[in-house]
Amino acid sequence: MEIRKPGLGAYITATYPNKVLFLNAVKCLSEVSDFLEVGIPTLNPKYDGPVIRKTHFAAELKGLDAINVARYGTIPTILMGYIEDYANRLEFVAQVASEVGASSVLFPDLLFERIDRLEDYVVTMRNYGLRPSFFVASNTSHRLVNLLVKYEPLFMYLGLYAATGIKLPLYIERNIREVRRLVDGTTLVAGFAINSPEMVRLVINAGADAVVVGTALVDKLGNGEECRRFMMELRGGLA
Numbered sequence: 091m092e093i094r095k096p097g098l099g100a101y102i103t104a105t106y107p108n109k110v111l112f113l114n115a116v117k118c119l120s121e122v123s124d125f126l127e128v129g130i131p132t133l134n135p136k137y138d139g140p141v142i143r144k145t146h147f148a149a150e151l152k153g154l155d156a157i158n159v160a161r162y163g164t165i166p167t168i169l170m171g172y173i174e175d176y177a178n179r180l181e182f183v184a185q186v187a188s189e190v191g192a193s194s195v196l197f198p199d200l201l202f203e204r205i206d207r208l209e210d211y212v213v214t215m216r217n218y219g220l221r222p223s224f225f226v227a228s229n230t231s232h233r234l235v236n237l238l239v240k241y242e243p244l245f246m247y248l249g250l251y252a253a254t255g256i257k258l259p260l261y262i263e264r265n266i267r268e269v270r271r272l273v274d275g276t277t278l279v280a281g282f283a284i285n286s287p288e289m290v291r292l293v294i295n296a297g298a299d300a301v302v303v304g305t306a307l308v309d310k311l312g313n314g315e316e317c318r319r320f321m322m323e324l325r326g327g328l329a
Contacts, residue, residue, distance in 0.1 A: 091166040091193050093245055093277050096294050096328045097124035100321065101170070101281070101304030102311065103145035104128050104156035111312055112150075113160055118314045120164045122321040127196070127281075127302055130171035131156045137172075137198045137249070139282075141305045154186045163191030168223060168244070173197035173204045173211075180210060184218035194244045198225035201234065212241050225249060228265035235272045245277040248298070263296040270297030290327025301327075 281302035
């Protein structure tokens with residue numbers, strides 16, 4: 091399944107704050123989003139900001155047990171985890187992802203801390219009918235980005251800042267344009283600090299194909315109507 095362009099995605103941590111509310115959130119967000127990112131709860135969410143970190147710690151279940159409570163696939167769903175938790179269990183992660191209907195597994199720490207597993211990751215994704223996806227930063231080398239594009243990923247995820255939920259600095263537009271040029275026709279998703287239609291519009295106009303909102307959603311996940319209203323408000327930035 092390809093990601094709609096321009097698209098709006100939602101990030102939620104699996105089984106936060108509990109299984110019932112998580113399943114309700116998946117149903118709600120699948121109706122108002124173009125794709126989902128589902129976080130695999132971990133004890134060390136090192137690239138996440140303080141709000142999302144708390145959702146990992148408070149999730150009812152941890153690891154892939156949390157992922158297994160739902161079935162996805164109505165819209166493209168990407169599991170997001172840390173490869174330090176699964177470096178020696180890539181096949182197990184891919185199997186679970188395939189069984190629950192996910193399209194890909196994104197490891198934001200893969201390129202920065204375990205690039206030695208890059209080829210293994212790509213091969214494993216493909217062996218289970220999944221697409222690779224890659225997390226890049228503005229300082230990721232051009233040579234590496236060019237290599238990643240050749241793997242025909244589902245998307246490239248550009249982290250707009252050092253951690254989620256942080257206010258965007260002024261040079262973000264420039265960084266998006268630069269990465270857009272490097273990835274060419276590959277789908278470019280941007281996330282971190284997306285919280286208003288204006289921010290959505292800025293990021294899309296700078297060259298991203300889609301944006302992900304996470305931190306700004308956390309306090310709305312328990313109220314389906316409020317969650318829908320907020321996502322529809324953000325969609326206004328795609329026009």
